[in-house]
Amino acid sequence: xxxxxxxxxxxxxxxxxxxxxxxxxxxxxxxxxxxxxxxxxxxxxxxxxxxxxxxxxxxxxxxxxxxxxxxxxxxxxxxxxxxxxxxxxxxxxxxxxxxxxxxxxxxxxxxxxxxxxxxxxxxxxxxxxxxxxxxxxxxxxxxxxxxxxxxxxxxxxxxxxxxxxxxxxxxxxxxxxxxxxxxxxxxxxxxxxxxxxxxxxxxxxxxxxxxxxxxxxxxxxxxxxxxxxxxxxxxxxxxxxxxxxxxxxxxxxxxxxxxxxxxxxxxxxxxxxxxxxxxxxxxxxxxxxxxxxx
Amino acid sequence: xxxxxxxxxxxxxxxxxxxxxxxxxxxxxxxxxxxxxxxxxxxxxxxxxxxxxxxxxxxxxxxxxxxxxxxxxxxxxxxxxxxxxxxxxxxxxxxxxxxxxxxxxxxxxxxxxxxxxxxxxxxx
Numbered sequence: 001x002x003x004x005x006x007x008x009x010x011x012x013x014x015x016x017x018x019x020x021x022x023x024x025x026x027x028x029x030x031x032x033x034x035x036x037x038x039x040x041x042x043x044x045x046x047x048x049x050x051x052x053x054x055x056x057x058x059x060x061x062x063x064x065x066x067x068x069x070x071x072x073x074x075x076x077x078x079x080x081x082x083x084x085x086x087x088x089x090x091x092x093x094x095x096x097x098x099x100x101x102x103x104x105x106x107x108x109x110x111x112x113x114x115x116x117x118x119x120x121x122x123x124x125x126x127x128x129x130x131x132x133x134x135x136x137x138x139x140x141x142x143x144x145x146x147x148x149x150x151x152x153x154x155x156x157x158x159x160x161x162x163x164x165x166x167x168x169x170x171x172x173x174x175x176x177x178x179x180x181x182x183x184x185x186x187x188x189x190x191x192x193x194x195x196x197x198x199x200x201x202x203x204x205x206x207x208x209x210x211x212x213x214x215x216x217x218x219x220x221x222x223x224x225x226x227x228x229x230x231x232x233x234x235x236x237x238x239x240x241x242x243x244x245x246x247x248x249x250x251x252x253x254x255x256x257x258x259x260x261x262x263x264x265x266x267x268x269x270x271x272x273x274x275x276x277x278x279x280x281x282x283x284x285x286x287x288x289x290x291x292x293x294x
Numbered sequence: 295x296x297x298x299x300x301x302x303x304x305x306x307x308x309x310x311x312x313x314x315x316x317x318x319x320x321x322x323x324x325x326x327x328x329x330x331x332x333x334x335x336x337x338x339x340x341x342x343x344x345x346x347x348x349x350x351x352x353x354x355x356x357x358x359x360x361x362x363x364x365x366x367x368x369x370x371x372x373x374x375x376x377x378x379x380x381x382x383x384x385x386x387x388x389x390x391x392x393x394x395x396x397x398x399x400x401x402x403x404x405x406x407x408x409x410x411x412x413x414x415x416x417x418x
Contacts, residue, residue, distance in 0.1 A: 005407060008387055008398050144305045152308075221316075221405060224309050228402040231303040235350065235380050 133241050137234045144230040151220050158213050169206040175199045295416065296340065297324040300333040300347040300359065310346055310378065313405045317412060330354025334362050337370050344415050345370065349379035357393055364394035374415045
């Protein structure tokens with residue numbers, strides 16, 4: 001079981017994190033809830049007859065459907081009319097044969113495809129599971145690094161924005177100060193008052209820009225933190241790779257042939273394998289076909 | 295303040311480096327190593343104020359590195375060392391503490407956690 005940061009702190013401080021009997025208390029609590037809930041539920045006896053009667057009632061209440069006499073011939077005539085308008089299909093025996101042979105081809109191809117899919121893949125580099133997993137881990141590492149480059153670039157650019165914004169802020173502050181002094185000295189000049197107001201508005205905008213950039217930076221830092229899961233997932237993949245490696249070693253060991261007996265040629269078709277094996281009559285016909293007349 | 299960041303994942307090294315930079319340490323003030331062997335080599339050549347190391351790494355793991363760091367004759371025998379790892383088991387934490395790490399962080403961590411762990415060493 002993995003430890004939380006708090007538990008690690010507690011471990012480092014030699015303080016117990018939770019009383020030992022806390023789990024027992026919890027379990028007792030849960031048992032209590034289960035017992036009490038079991039007690040509360042009383043099985044209700046359901047009168048099936050009442051339900052059936054109700055259903056009967058519903059059925060009885062349904063409006064009676066009047067059996068209307070319909071002219072079947074009219075309907076058929078209409079259908080015939082529709083059919084008549086359809087393009088005539090020429091009965092061509094050869095086209096049916098072609099269709100049947102096409103269907104046979106499709107069926108054969110499908111069977112072949114299925115057989116191919118079931119065949120074990122060659123143990124080349126691209127089919128080895130550990131190799132594939134290793135490739136996935138390395139590729140995602142590379143891509144994660146590239147994502148990090150992008151995030152770092154945005155951070156660097158944001159820093160430039162912050163710097164130039166700070167410079168603007170400083171200038172606007174000095175302008176506000178100057179305009180305030182001038183405005184106080186020359187209260188009759190409306191233009192000064194107007195510019196002071198505008199300068200204060202721009203000053204507020206620079207503050208807002210700083211806030212936005214800081215917020216963006218925080219989000220980027222958050223994204224960078226989330227990218228730790230790449231490393232965690234990579235380690236999970238490595239754990240799977242380790243299991244496969246051990247399993248391979250185990251299977252190699254268990255299937256290993258310690259005897260020095262030379263490998264004998266194996267039979268390709270043994271009686272009972274299926275349709276590919278021959279019977280007596282097949283053999284006789286083959287003998288008669290291939291035997292040379294002496 | 296010179297810091298050594300040891301992790302086989304380049305992404306993790308950058309994440310840790312980023313937090314360290316946020317604490318005011320310039321990029322030039324920290325070195326990176328992808329395994330214990332490279333880290334131990336750097337430790338013999340340079341003097342670090344803090345070492346941040348992962349556990350599971352190829353060639354030489356973090357635990358072995360800590361043992362090397364704490365071995366007699368090492369110039370980093372008293373250097374604050376923090377283990378940053380996915381190993382979240384109690385026995386692993388105890389093993390690391392016994393090997394000589396000063397603190398332990400389980401991945402994934404957040405910037406405030408690492409800052410909190412680093413702060414005492416920065417104030418010294």
